[in-house]
Structure formats: C-alpha cells, structure tokens
Amino acid sequence: MANDDSIETVIGRFGRYQIWIFFLITVGRLPAEYQLTNVVFLTPNAEYVCNDIGANYTANYCPCDNPEYDISIMRSASSDWNLICDRRQLASFAQSMLQVGVLIGSLFYGYIADRYGRKLANILALVTEVIFVALSAFATEFWMFVICRFLVGTGFGGATLCCYVIIIELSGKSFRPYLTGLLEIPFIAAYITLPVIAYFLKDWRDLQLASSVPFAFTIFYYWIIPESPRWLITMGKKEEAVQLLKYIAKKNNMLVDDIERVVDKAYEESQDERKQQYGSYLDLFRTPKIRTYSMITAFVWFCCSHSFYGINQYIGRLDGNIYINLVLSAATLIPAMIYVVFASLYLKRRLAIIASFALTALTLFLFLVVPKSMDTLILVLTIISQTGAFTAFAQVYLFSCEIFPTVIRNSAMGLSSTFARLGSFIAPFVVNIGIEWVTITIFSVTVLFACFLCFFLPETKDIVLLNSIGQTEKDEAPHMVDDERSV
Template identity: 55%
Template sequence: MSGADALEAIIGSFGKYQAWVVFLVTIARYPVEFQLNNVVFIIPGVEYICLDENASNGTKVCPCSNPEYDTSAIVSSVVTEWNLICDRTSLASLAQSMMQIGILGGSLIFGHISDRYGRKLSSLLSLLLQVLFVAISAVITEFWMFLVCRFLIGVTVGGVMLCCYVLIIEYSGKSFRPYLVGLSEVSFITGYMVLPLIAYYVRDWRNLQLWTSLPWIFLISYYWLLPESPRWLISVGRKKEAVELLAYIAKKNNRSVDNIEEIVEKIENEKPASYPELFKTPKIRMYAFITALVWMLCAHTFFGINQYIGRLQGNLYLNVFLSATFLIPGIFLVVLATLYLKRKISVTMSFCTAAISLIIIIFIPSEMTTAILIFAIIGQMGGYTTFVQVYLYSSEVFPTVIRNSAMGFASVFGRFGGFIAPFVVNIGIEWVSLTIFSGLAFCAVILVQFLPETKGTVLINTIEETERRGNKTEPQLSAQ
C-alpha cells in the first residue's frame, strides 16, 4: 500500500517539532547506548599471573586461587573483583548475557505497555528505570546482585530501544523515513565513540557505571517535554486528543490547521491489540515468526562480532574507538540504501557483508592483526547496518495497533541470539566461532525474502489493512 499519508499532510514529513522529538530521544538514549557497548570494559577478558605455590608464577594457569591481575588497561572490573577465571569463566559469559535476557523480557513488557497505554508512558518508564538500575549496579556487593542488576538493566534497555524508536518513526512521514534511520542512530554511534574515552579515564567499573547513568537524572523532566504519538492516539480511537495534538504540532511547524478533524475522522482505527493478535490472522502470524527469526540471527551476528573485536590484540580503547568510528560511513550507506534500494535488497547486502567478512578472517594468518581488525570492523559495519535496517523494516511491516508488540516479540528472539553470542565467541576455536556467525547470517538472507516489500509505503494502522495488503482487490487507501 503506497497511498498518501494523512498525518504527513497535516504536520509535514519532518518539521521543527519532529526535530525536537528526535533531539529529546537522542539525548535520553545515551545511558542505553553505553550499556549496550560497555561489556568489553566492565566484563573484559583478563591477563593474570598465578601466585599459587605450585604455579611458579605462570601466566593464566588454572586452577588458580591467588591470581595477580594485569591492571595496566583496566584497574578494576567485574572479572577481577569476583575472580571469574578458570572454572568460573562461564559466569563471566553469563554476566555478559544477562542483559540480553533482560532485554528479552523488557521487549515483551514495554512492547505491551506501549501498544496498550501509549508510547509516552512506556518510553518514560524505561528511560528513568534505566538510570536507576545502572546506578544501583555500581554499589552492589555480591556477584548475584550484579547479575540481577544486569537483568533489570536489560529490561529497561529493551523498552527504550523499542518504544523510543517507534515513537520517532510514527512522528515522521514516509518520505523522511530513510533520513530518520540515520538520525535515530546518532546516539548509538556517538555514545559508542565517547564510551572508550570515558573508560580510558575512569578505569574502575563501578565509577564507569555511575558516570554513564547519574548525569541523566534530568530525564524526570521528560514527563512534561516528551509528547504522545498522534498515530497511536488515532489507532486506539482517541481522535479528539489526536486532533488537539496535531493542531499544536501543525502550528509549531507553521502549517495550516484547517480540516484536521475531518482528516483524522477518515483514518481507520481499531481497539488496542496485544500479543495474541499476532497469531490470529495468517499474514500477521507469518510476518511475526519470520521477523523474529531474522532479529535473532541479526543480533547474534552483531553482538558476536562486537565482542570478538573486544578480544583482538592491541589497545582495547583504540580498537573500540576505531570500530565505533567506522560505523559512521555505515549510517550514510544505510540512508542511501533506504532511499534507493528495496528493503529486501539492502538488508540482504548488509547480512552478506557481515558473513563474507567473517569468512575472510578465517583465512588470514593470525600474525596479520591489522588485517584481521579491518575485516572485523567491516563485518561489524555489516551487522550494524543490518540491525538498523531490520528495525525500520519491522516497523513498516506491522500496523500501529500492534507495532510495538510485534517488535517486542521479534526482539525476544533477538535477545536469544545476543544471549548465545558470548558463548559462541568463547568456544575457543576461532574458525568455528566465525563459521557459525557467518553461516547463520546467510540463513537470515533466505528468511528476509519471505517478508513483504515496504519501501515507500504508508505506516498501516490496523490489522485488517495489513491482511488486505498485496491483495489484487485491495482498495486504494489514503487515510494515513
């Protein structure tokens, strides 16, 4: 369906008010971006000398009850504080993965809250709880407490990633969506670049958690600053509120406020949907399962490469900074691909870039560390651009009444992919790990071909519209 977008006609594809919303969301998301990438600094791989009597000061000897850790790069980490080495190494992997489990739960919880009670409430709750749980994680005293905090942090990360993204997507018209893909990633890339700089000067993991959370306590003010999504208000039948909000936005964007109520009344609406609606109709059900598997393979690829880079030789802070910097051209490529290529083609190209880069690494001699880093960064760029595009693609496939729930369901599978990524990295045989990551990325390419093409389409409001999409007898809709 590619009719005219009624909301775009009222408030514009992207005006001053939409820019304000994107600015608010960008600033608010930094604590989340820090948590997504800080695992290499707070739960790193460590070097140590074993001081046990029978160890003869050997390097990385196991078992070892009296290790002396190398603190030249990181003074204190979760690994060194609770001795997650030797037979406790799996606990380090678990600590890395606990946030992914939390994101899984958060995607479901906040996805439901968002579709039932609004984008604003779900976004505010996840943003504020994020700051709280990260700060608490910095002062706990037991490892099990840290695991609980990582889980709760993940719950809020899942909420922020979904709800804030959908909020800004629903504020833009279809003609601006390709550019919004790039704007929505400003916080991730800049946060990824700034994090190693902060970590370089704050080399204690507890202080790092505090520095990347407490300054954002000002997000309390977002109760008065962050608006609701007019598309959501319309989709659940709250059209009077939507008209008032749209009139306010139109004035801010210097647009006409005539006929707003008449236009809004023509837009289809449905009662708020929930997770069972994902499986009641054939197209929605098929899209839900395919999208979920694609998200799982996408997250597995991206987080796997991300943690693989953290284990490469060389300066940790420089490696992370460079990997973040080289994501910048990836964003420009995503915008161009979104503008000029069909969704299936652009997502396929990104998956293939990641997979092929990893295969090439297998055949590079281990002493050629620079070449390995280059192809790892190219692979990471492929995984990252895939993630960005899959978010957009999913938001276009599903209707407004169930958009967050659908993406929350898909994100559950995505977090499972992210959860197992550290264990694949830690297999210990590099070529096996890289083969698994690349092979699963190629599997995702096949799955993407079964999703509908959505380039240039209007965001659909209802499940009924989605089920009609692609039918030869489908009427031409111009309401949204």
C-alpha cells in the same frame, strides 16, 4: 492510488517539533546504549599473575587463590569478584542476565506501549535504565550486580524498542529513510565515547555512575515527550489526537484547518477494520499474513543480533590496544550510518538488507583463508563484517516498523526483539566454541539463511504506515495504500 501520508500533510514530515523530540530521545537513550558495549570493561577476561606457592608468578595460572590483577586498563567487576578460572563462567552469566533482561523488557514494554501508550513506555524504560545502572555501581556482592544487570537489561529492551517506534510514528512517510540512519546516532555516540570515558576513569564503578547519573533529568520527559498521534487515533482518542496534532502543527508553522477531517477519516477506517481497541501478542498469530511476517521477522532479527554481537565480542579479544580497536570499529559505523540513509532512500528495503547480510557472510568466510599472523587484515575484516551486520540490523528496524500495522506494531517489534536477544544470548557460546572455523561457519550460514528468508517479506519502500490488521491482510501490495485509509 495515492500514497500520501495524511499525518505528514498536517504536521510536516520532520519539522522543528520532531527535531526537538528526536534530540531528547537521542540524549535519553545514551545510558542504555552504553550498557550495550561496556561489557569489555565490566567483565573482561581479567589479566593477572598468580602469587600462590608453586605458581611462581605465572600469568593467568589456574587454579589461583591469590591473584594480582593488572588494572592498568580498567579495574573491572571481573577483578573485584575474582571471576577467573572456574569462576570465569560467572562473568558470562552476568552478561547473559543482561540479555535475559532485554528479552523480558522487550516483551513487557512492547505490551505497555501498545496497550497504554508510547509515552508511558518510553518514560518508564529510560528512567529504569538510569536507576539500575547507577545502583549497579554500588553492588557489594556479585549477586547484587547480576540482579542489577538483569534490571538494566529490561530498561534497555524497552528504551531501544519504544524510542524507535515513537520517533517513527511522529514522522512523515517521506522522512523515514533518513530516520533509519539518524536513529543509530545514540548507539554510535555511545560506542565512540565509551572508550574515551573508560580511559580516564579506569574503574568500572565510576564508569557506571558517569553513564547514568548525569541522565537523571529523563524523569522530566513525562511533561515534555508527547503521545504518538497515530496511537491515539488507533485507540479512538480523537479529541486528544486533534489537540496534539494542532499543537505540533503550530510548532512547525503548519495550517491546522484540516486536522479534524484527517483524524475523523483515520478513526472511521480503524474502527471499520478491527473489532478491538488495542493489540496483543496473540494478534501476531491470528491471521495468515501477519503470522508469516511475525515468524520470518523474528528469525531475521535473531540472525542480525547473533552476528552483530558475536562479532562485537570478537573485536574485544583482538590483539592491540583495546581503546583504539573500539574507537576504530565505532568510527567505521559513521559511514555505515550514511549508507543506511542512502540505501533507505534509493534502494528497495529487501535488496538493501540482503546486500548487508551478504557482505557480512563474505567477510566472515574470508577469515577461514587469511593467515592468523596478519593482525591488521584480521582487524579490517572484523570491522567490515561488523559494519555489514550493523547496517542490516539498522535497516531491519525500519523494515519491521513498516510491515506491521499500528495496532500491533510495538508488539511485533517486542517479539522480534525477544528473538534478537536469544541471538545475542547464544553468540558468546558460539564465539567460545574454541574451533574458529566452526564458529565462523555457524555465523556465516545463519546470516545467509536470513538473506533467504527476506525474499518472503513484502517490499515496504514508500508505504504509508497501516493502522489495522485488516488493512495488512487484504493489501497484496502494501505500498499501494489510499491516503484516506491510512495515516
């Protein structure tokens, strides 16, 4: 049985045209990625001295009606709206609303992408992100800020999910391992540059404007970004698929003679295998294999997000210079990105993900035995555990894309992303339990359980992306796929 990707044979695995689209998507995703890590500057634990009578200028004294804030690091939303003492939970509420927005956005944009196309979903998500990040900078009331954070979250959920899928579907099978690492470039770039931008601006409103307004050009992506040819074929839009594939092939200096035959065979197979022309979330639970895969991947995503964002917030609380700590933690993700590519090329998907989870769990357990006075070692262990969680998360994205067929791929990613948001929503509460060994144990046990669940997912290394639910259900070995049945 051959396992060639017929789309790759006609347009190339990742030619000049795909590089151009990848560049546009990478730049367009930056506003969303900035919102993922800027919580340490927007709503931090505000430092202040209390000027109330009897407080004697005590630092962080509660209750306090006349605080004088330390804004040497950043003028934040916490200081603007006095999110201290009994109002401190409002800062957590604002961040939680971002995650609620991501959850809603993942579901909404996942449906839009599967029903109306990858292109529309991408443009809507990217433009929504720019608009509401910019509007949040002009919020005059806290409730306005919270609403903007929710709407920013919806755009983030859509941008992260749909941008990933469209790049995967425009690429050939043999190049997907490289994309596992390359698609993390926007996050790492935002993570590294955010503290630098914040250092010079010193004001959260200016930070929001600087991370949104310069990216208003994404509205023009509507005339630049293509639809996914795999989605067009699955939807039965053969003529559009042929024209797009010919255009891409010419841009990549590939022959166009065989494109009609490839599209016809792919279309015929997709029509034989399914009765409907678009998928839905219900399809994730109609059939045995898809149902099992959906439930397991959803929980694995929950564990990834729960551990990664919990550790990320912990870094913001460590002793030392916050700018340096963030840059160091971001810089370590560069070799992590290289490892992700190496693992995707040479290791089995499940083995690589399990190894990343195991590294995270091990370093978390070491927190229980390392003396609290060893600040440098604590920082190193935190960064290593974050690296493990990051590499697991990056690989799970590709793993999930390969498990599910085209007709429900975005819906499956949307469901998984929803559970990821639940994990990130719960993470701050686990961090704030106040008993460190309990917090560490919860994170570690959750990660180890994700390791165990991965054994029940199919190995997908070197597969051709399947189109229909029927193909997934009847293939016991998803890597053994005939090239005439899949694209």
